[in-house]
Amino acid sequence: MTRPVGAASHGAEVRPRAQGGRAPDVFSRDGTVAMREFRDSDAVDFAIVGTGCGGGVLAAKLAEAGFSVVALDAGPFWRPLADFASDEREQDKLYWLDERVSGGEDAIELGSNNSGRCIGGTTVHFQMVSLRFRPEWFKARTKLGYGFDWPVDWRTMWRYYAEVENACKISGPISYPWGPPRGRYPYRAHEVNAAGLVLARGAEALGVAWAPTPLCTVSAPHGKSPPCVYRGLCKIGCSTNAKQSVLIAFIPRALAAGAEMRDLAMVGRVETDGNGRATGVHYHRSGEWRFQRARNVVVSGYSIETPRLLLNSASPQHPDGLANSSGAVGRYLMVHSNHAVWGEFDEEIRWYKGPPSMACCEHWNYVDDHPTKDFFGGYSFMSQGPLPTDFATSMVTNSGVFGMDLRRRMANYNRMAGLKIVGETQPQAENRVTLADEADEFGIPRAHVAFSYCDNDKRLYRHSLTFMRRMLAAAGGRNIFETESTAHLMGGCRMGLSPDDSVTDADGRTWDVPNLFVCDGSLMPTASGVNPAMTIMANSARIADRIKALAAAGDL
Amino acid sequence: MSTPFRTPYPTYNVLDKWDSPSFNDQTREVIGRRLDEVPPRRFFDAIQWATLLAVCNRVIPQPERRHDERVPIAPWLDAALHERRGTGTRYADMPTDRRSWKQGLDAIDAEARVRHGLRFAALAADVQDAVLKAIDDGDVRAGEAWAGLPPKRFFRHLVLKEIVRIYYVHPAAMSEVGYGGPASPRGYVRLGVDAIDPWEAPRGRWPGENDE
Numbered sequence A: 001m002t003r004p005v006g007a008a009s010h011g012a013e014v015r016p017r018a019q020g021g022r023a024p025d026v027f028s029r030d031g032t033v034a035m036r037e038f039r040d041s042d043a044v045d046f047a048i049v050g051t052g053c054g055g056g057v058l059a060a061k062l063a064e065a066g067f068s069v070v071a072l073d074a075g076p077f078w079r080p081l082a083d084f085a086s087d088e089r090e091q092d093k094l095y096w097l098d099e100r101v102s103g104g105e106d107a108i109e110l111g112s113n114n115s116g117r118c119i120g121g122t123t124v125h126f127q128m129v130s131l132r133f134r135p136e137w138f139k140a141r142t143k144l145g146y147g148f149d150w151p152v153d154w155r156t157m158w159r160y161y162a163e164v165e166n167a168c169k170i171s172g173p174i175s176y177p178w179g180p181p182r183g184r185y186p187y188r189a190h191e192v193n194a195a196g197l198v199l200a201r202g203a204e205a206l207g208v209a210w211a212p213t214p215l216c217t218v219s220a221p222h223g224k225s226p227p228c229v230y231r232g233l234c235k236i237g238c239s240t241n242a243k244q245s246v247l248i249a250f251i252p253r254a255l256a257a258g259a260e261m262r263d264l265a266m267v268g269r270v271e272t273d274g275n276g277r278a279t280g281v282h283y284h285r286s287g288e289w290r291f292q293r294a295r296n297v298v299v300s301g302y303s304i305e306t307p308r309l310l311l312n313s314a315s316p317q318h319p320d321g322l323a324n325s326s327g328a329v330g331r332y333l334m335v336h337s338n339h340a341v342w343g344e345f346d347e348e349i350r351w352y353k354g355p356p357s358m359a360c361c362e363h364w365n366y367v368d369d370h371p372t373k374d375f376f377g378g379y380s381f382m383s384q385g386p387l388p389t390d391f392a393t394s395m396v397t398n399s400g401v402f403g404m405d406l407r408r409r410m411a412n413y414n415r416m417a418g419l420k421i422v423g424e425t426q427p428q429a430e431n432r433v434t435l436a437d438e439a440d441e442f443g444i445p446r447a448h449v450a451f452s453y454c455d456n457d458k459r460l461y462r463h464s465l466t467f468m469r470r471m472l473a474a475a476g477g478r479n480i481f482e483t484e485s486t487a488h489l490m491g492g493c494r495m496g497l498s499p500d501d502s503v504t505d506a507d508g509r510t511w512d513v514p515n516l517f518v519c520d521g522s523l524m525p526t527a528s529g530v531n532p533a534m535t536i537m538a539n540s541a542r543i544a545d546r547i548k549a550l551a552a553a554g555d556l
Numbered sequence B: 001m002s003t004p005f006r007t008p009y010p011t012y013n014v015l016d017k018w019d020s021p022s023f024n025d026q027t028r029e030v031i032g033r034r035l036d037e038v039p040p041r042r043f044f045d046a047i048q049w050a051t052l053l054a055v056c057n058r059v060i061p062q063p064e065r066r067h068d069e070r071v072p073i074a075p076w077l078d079a080a081l082h083e084r085r086g087t088g089t090r091y092a093d094m095p096t097d098r099r100s101w102k103q104g105l106d107a108i109d110a111e112a113r114v115r116h117g118l119r120f121a122a123l124a125a126d127v128q129d130a131v132l133k134a135i136d137d138g139d140v141r142a143g144e145a146w147a148g149l150p151p152k153r154f155f156r157h158l159v160l161k162e163i164v165r166i167y168y169v170h171p172a173a174m175s176e177v178g179y180g181g182p183a184s185p186r187g188y189v190r191l192g193v194d195a196i197d198p199w200e201a202p203r204g205r206w207p208g209e210n211d212e
């Protein structure tokens, strides 16, 4: 049974909208577009599980290449213009709220914090910060002495970053201060809001560079998307379609090219035959279990659901879970440390206006030798604009403040500014997803997530707190306090150069099952010091081209 | 000890924008229901409910509001648990949310009785505060009542967190902090420091500045 979370448009949470040859037109309030449909008994070229940065991008590109594609997502198919309210609680409907067990020494918050559940995936509520890796990170082990090498060359990734940045019409500065030259961003940078100007002031006082953040929301009209109106509710879903989420930028492309989207379709198992090859997926939709046949299966459920599905698809040929002969499925799960400093200012900043992170600083991603740098890896940090409950929850969970004290501190909301890191954590084998003893409403074992920081991770975030505290003070902040949290998920089914220590090869193809692929954030061998969405999208765009090449060579 | 609460924005009310382009239909629907359809108690028993009301009162005291103007919090907590609306996270050292809440409220009550021989709801406000602070410090005396439930995690990650998640989506709370509130289809135009659109709260009255 599916229980709706929202009050508005809750029908979308209960009954599939993509059926009968039509799918929602995301640019309308109630319209539809034509959708090609496949029968369960059709062995489609690709059944893709999940429609976020991984699955959504891949579905569009594979359908455009002429493959038959069915993409399934456990969540609803929204029309943002009619379905998204300006209300933090209503918009809980965007998140993966099903219970998962979180353990380890530094158990992480799941749900709204890092997992979406709808067509378009987590990008429907992501904050649109669109950064690229530092080139050396793709060879972190050989070049920088930590982590794990990616099986991909940075120059290849650079081309795919450009492709997805263009598809999303990223709005960014004319020249970006860090890393090798990149082409112009497709759209001009947004005006930096007051919260961002605090970062700028602090950076200038400390003599480090800063930049208007390249953002995945348009600064001028694009197709049917109007320019961003700076309503600042991006983290609970953009109701104007300015944000170029996967739902807006890729799903319409996928549909137009003949891919089928199945909303409210929870995949429980990937089936394999006696030869150990994948034959399709078992999924639950409209109250019953069904089986979609497929020549190839792609798992794109993100760092928790992808390993969970593979582990739950164990078979006599794959007793420890599909594609798990290395034992790496579920392991090397990473987050970003998300430590922050907050201060009060004399001015009214009103950080609720505009996308939440309009200015950024990647200084410490590009410094290797410095007397204070006592850690491997990097971190970036951005200006902040938390919505009221978001700010209140981080205050109460970090300090335990309550009562009139809390109300008084919250009343400073409009005079606050903050800086928060996206801090790299190291890939550790024991940070992992396993199956819990209890099952969810579909009878699928729940995910158990274990996470603990290592000493390097702790040195990194401590360094960032010291630095950001200085910067915020230099910008005029008073009564500065710190909070900690985590953001994003990376890894869990890493790609690599050897079947001994990775789940897939460079093409996302699992080492053990030749017609089973992984394509999402779980492939990431290292976390980096930047937000992951552009890297996941670029990697997916690259994998799509690799799959086309494999097919052309008769190797699929 | 506690000076009364004063909002910097006494003249501002986000609901004044109800008919303006800052509100769209779906937002009016959602907020309208929040104001008009406060759910009945279905999940907690009567004693837990009394404890919960008292806890909400200490976490978000609203003495400056008339009774019928106070933002209801407990009914929404009850409704979320009744509807099994999840949060996506169950910490491995905690029972499920539904079990944690019931056990936790019973434990708060037990704590009050061990310390003061009275129900939590019957204690004076400052004594209630002290009990909650002790729980937040992990300094609990009603040992058995807390078995399998880490007091501090329960207090911060369920009690405080869920209460503020309900309070600060209410229009009265948005207004008191000067938050712009609903903003679609119209967003904002003036993004700079001290730059205020006419449909935002006017500049706040900050202590020591433009105090009357």
Ligand SMILES: Cc1cc2nc3c(=O)[nH]c(=O)nc-3n(C[C@H](O)[C@H](O)[C@H](O)COP(=O)(O)OP(=O)(O)OC[C@H]3O[C@@H](n4cnc5c(N)ncnc54)[C@H](O)[C@@H]3O)c2cc1C
Pocket: A049, A050, A051, A052, A053, A054, A055, A072, A073, A074, A075, A112, A113, A114, A115, A116, A117, A118, A119, A120, A121, A122, A123, A125, A126, A127, A128, A129, A130, A131, A235, A265, A266, A267, A268, A300, A301, A302, A303, A305, A306, A309, A488, A489, A519, A520, A521, A522, A531, A532, A533, A534, A536
């Ligand atoms: C609040 C927030 C802010 C963020 N901000 C940024 C940012 O500013 N910049 C940035 O770069 N990144 C940001 N991110 C991270 C970014 O959104 C994710 O890293 C990215 O979306 C992951 O892509 P993915 O394809 O791996 O997974 P997702 O986008 O999560 O897509 C996975 C999809 O698979 C579906 N699914 C999973 N399992 C199943 C199953 N068994 N059956 C059917 N469907 C299934 C899910 O419903 C989901 O829709 C943010 C994330 C959050 C939560």
Ligand code: SF4
Pocket: A217, A227, A228, A229, A230, A231, A232, A233, A234, A235, A237, A238, A239, A240, A241, A242, A243, A354, A355, B187
């Ligand atoms: S600020 Fe821009 S991107 Fe964010 S929700 Fe508003 S219109 Fe969408």
